[in-house]
Amino acid sequence: MKRLERCLKAVWLTAAAALFAAATHAGTIEDVLMRQKNGLWESTVAGGQKLLFCVTDSVKVGAQKQTLESMQQLGCKTMKDVVSGDDYEIRLDCASPTLGKFQMTMEGTVRSDYMTSRGSFVGGGELIQSLAADPNLKGEEWRWLRPCKANERPGLQE
Secondary structure, three states: OHHHHHHHHHHHHHHHOOOOOOOOOOHHHHHHHHHOOOEEEEEEEOOOOEEEEEEOHHHHHHHHHHHHHHHHHOOEEEEEEEEEOOEEEEEEEEEEOOOEEEEEEEEEEEOOOEEEEEEEEEEOOHHHHHHHOOHHHHOEEEEEEEOOOOOOOOEEEO
């Protein structure tokens, strides 16, 4: 169960972290990720928690790979996959023997120095419903701060 929860959280961290999901089509995820300027980004979730990420090309490629693998494990199929101007929307239908059938929607705005994301779940079992209640899914905002410094390793800064 913890593995599935980590898998779903990885999807949302990826998606909400501008590291967005598309189950069988990499077009939108790749488009969104590649729009991100490399450098230090600050992420603020709806609950007010702030995280710093040093985004590099390798972080983008890793996030895309991890997200696509997670979506395949969850049995998701892309129902809507659109980038229009600075806005995107991804809607997935998922079917997992453990988690049940559920729909996941992710949408937001993406520019080279600013991103937003919000997500929602419909259906699914207890774990999906607990994630649906997570205030962090209600919205996240990302702002580019500056280039990464030499002592900042790629990824989450702790």
